[in-house]
Structure formats: structure tokens, C-alpha cells
Amino acid sequence: MQENTIKPVKNQVKVQQIRHLSESVYVLRFDRNGLSFEAGQHVILGLASKNNGREYSVYSGEQDDFFEVLIKEVQEGDISRKLRKVQPGDLLEMDGPLGFFTLDPDQVLTKKFVFIATGTGIAPFSSFVKSVPGLDYKILHGVRFGHEAIERENYDAARFHLCTSGDGSGDFHGRVTDYLTTNPADKNSEYYLCGNVKMIHQAFDILKEKGISSDQMHAEVYF
């Protein structure tokens, strides 16, 4: 019998644009090329032929004719530093879309949503908001300083709460977990949590204490 030598082929995607939002956070935009995804899913992106991909949530909306990811350059990191140096026209390797951190179609237009993010954990929420006009949401976005807010103009100002732990320039001075502790929790909302694992565990405990059931909480851990 002949040995099957066919290896899985990864998709190549072409960089259309790189948008630097701050010293360390940037957006990579790619030609969509028919990529179909559900808001909240992620892709695995890496340098061509290096087999070194990392997961990145899709930042753009389902209806956009391009797709984007939002990346923070991690100082000691390997791939996030290399991706920052790519140029329009470069080809990257991509797997996906993957993941189940998505909205339940039965709840989308009937439920209220609270999206809680730290740093680039806001990416899937950006995709939710861009993909579903009329979504009833509130965002708590945690960063250290006010200037680290990420394209907050993309959200309805009344629904967006920037929580700054390092200075008082946000809408709330403190971490997202402090906001949750000091404000009532809406028992009729679905809670989506995305970012670092410490925040997610703490927020989960605070919300549980306030009467939110585990079924109402959905989490995506980045690191």
C-alpha cells in the first residue's frame, strides 16, 4: 500500500495594511479572500513556512470585505514582535477560523450582554459589535492608562466604560474587577470575559457572588 504523503496545507493570507495604534498595539488587515468566520472566533497566524502560529481573535466584522486581527507586541514574546514588522503585500500562514466564543443566535437580539476585556481581549467584542447591528451591550475595557484605550470611537460612548488601573483618566479608576465589585450586576445579562486568566477567574468569582450563574458566563483565556 502506498504511504499517504499529503500534508495539510495551510492558507496563505496577504497583508493589506498595518495600523499602529500605540507603541505596542497594532492591527493587521488582510484580504478577506472568502474567509468565513463567526464573530468571536480566532485564527492561528504565523510567518510563512515557519510553523510558528499563534492564536488571534478576529477583530473585524462578519460583513467587512477584509479581515483584521488586533495584536499586542509582548516584550519577551516571539511571534507578536515578528508580526509587527510585516509589510503590506507580505504573505502569512493562517489556520482557522476556530473556537466557540461566539454569540448564541437565539439570544443575539433578545438578551443584554456585558463584555469584559483586558487589553487586546477587546478584539472579539469589537467583532460582535461590528457584526450585529442593534446588539444590546455594555463593554468594560481594562487598561493601565487612558492612552491605551483601543479605538473606543468604534463603540457607542454610552455603552463603553474604560477602566484604568494606573491613572484616573478613564471612565472608572480601577481594574474591571473593581468595577464589578462596586457596581450592581444585571442578572438578566450574559457575561463574556476575555483576556488574562487572573482577571477572568476574579471576575467569575465576583459575578458568582452577585448571583450570576455559570451558564451566563462565557470566557476566552488569552494567556
Ligand SMILES: Cc1cc2nc3c(=O)[nH]c(=O)nc-3n(C[C@H](O)[C@H](O)[C@H](O)COP(=O)(O)OP(=O)(O)OC[C@H]3O[C@@H](n4cnc5c(N)ncnc54)[C@H](O)[C@@H]3O)c2cc1C
Ligand atoms: C484563543 C486565543 C486568542 C487570542 N487572541 C489574541 C488577540 O486577539 N490579540 C493578542 O494580542 N493576543 C491574543 N492571544 C495571545 C496570542 O496567541 C499570543 O500568546 C501572544 O501574541 C504572545 O505570543 P508571542 O509569540 O509573542 O509570545 P510567546 O513567546 O509565545 O510568549 C511569551 C509570554 O507572553 C505571555 N503573553 C501572551 N499574551 C500576552 C499579552 N497580551 N500580554 C502579556 N503577556 C502575554 C505568554 O503567557 C508567555 O508567557 C490569544 C490567545 C488565545 C489562546
